Amino acid sequence: xxxxxxxxxxxxxxxxxxxxxxxxxxxxxxxxxxxxxxxxxxxxxxxxxxxxxxxxxxxxxxxxxxxxxxxxxxxxxxxxxxxxxxxxxxxxxxxxxxxxxxxxxxxxxxxxxxxxxxxxxxxxxxxxxxxxxxxxxxxxxxxxxxxxxxxxxxxxxxxxxxxxxxxxxxxxxxxxxxxxxxxx
Numbered sequence: 001x002x003x004x005x006x007x008x009x010x011x012x013x014x015x016x017x018x019x020x021x022x023x024x025x026x027x028x029x030x031x032x033x034x035x036x037x038x039x040x041x042x043x044x045x046x047x048x049x050x051x052x053x054x055x056x057x058x059x060x061x062x063x064x065x066x067x068x069x070x071x072x073x074x075x076x077x078x079x080x081x082x083x084x085x086x087x088x089x090x091x092x093x094x095x096x097x098x099x100x101x102x103x104x105x106x107x108x109x110x111x112x113x114x115x116x117x118x119x120x121x122x123x124x125x126x127x128x129x130x131x132x133x134x135x136x137x138x139x140x141x142x143x144x145x146x147x148x149x150x151x152x153x154x155x156x157x158x159x160x161x162x163x164x165x166x167x168x169x170x171x172x173x174x175x176x177x178x179x180x181x182x183x184x
Contacts, residue, residue: 001034002041003052004182008102009171011184012050014148019082020049020056022124028058032079032122035060042179044100046138048145051101053184057082059142063135070134078129083119083143086128088112095137097151102170103177105163107155111140 006012020028031054039047045066048059059080063073093113098106114132117139121127131139141151152163169175173183 002037002180003034004180005038005042005047005051005100005177006053007170007173007175007181007183008150008152008167009183010101012053012055013101013145013150015050015055016148017048017050017055017057017146020058022081022120025124028081028122028124031056031058032060035079038179042100046142047100048142050145050148053182057146059083059139059146061135061138061142063138066134072133073135076135078139079122080117080119080139080142081121081124083117083139083146085143086116086118087130088115093137095134097137097141099141099151100179101145102150102152102167103175103181105152105166105170107152107159107163109151109154111137111154115140117143 031049034052035047038052039060045063046061049056061078063076067074089112091113092110094108094110096106097109114136116130118128
């Protein structure tokens with residue numbers, strides 16, 4: 001089911017999401033389906049459960065539509081349940097980020113170049129995987145949502161000042177989006 005995406009200013013986006021109960025397979029299956037449907041409708045490359053109002057540690061990333069820019073993302077899609085970073089590089093890299101919860105704003109953000117994550121996939125199989133390049137960026141961005149952290153929290157002070165009015169407008173629902181949105 002397609003759900004509305006919660007916008008900047010919504011409390012759920014600032015919460016530290018709880019681990020999902022792995023024994024509740026029906027809930028997890030329904031949540032993953034909703035995340036996939038909502039992401040497809042919004043035409044994004046990642047979505048975390050808090051963005052659809054569920055404060056649990058579940059996310060999806062899908063880089064398949066970005067292969068024109070990043071050919072190595074061909075076939076790259078992951079469902080991550082209760083993901084945890086077990087290692088990250090000291091070397092960092094800058095990419096421009098955007099977010100479905102903050103439509104129309106894009107900023108350069110510095111994050112580790114690579115990281116290793118332990119998580120459960122949608123079949124509840126435990127995985128350990130190392131990500132780099134833009135795949136790493138997508139996973140990092142969505143994992144940040146699980147900690148109540150948004151990409152605009154990591155921009156330079158001057159950039160933050162420049163986007164403040166836009167952020168205020170988003171928090172009041174005064175922003176065009178091609179998908180259903182919600183503020184709570």
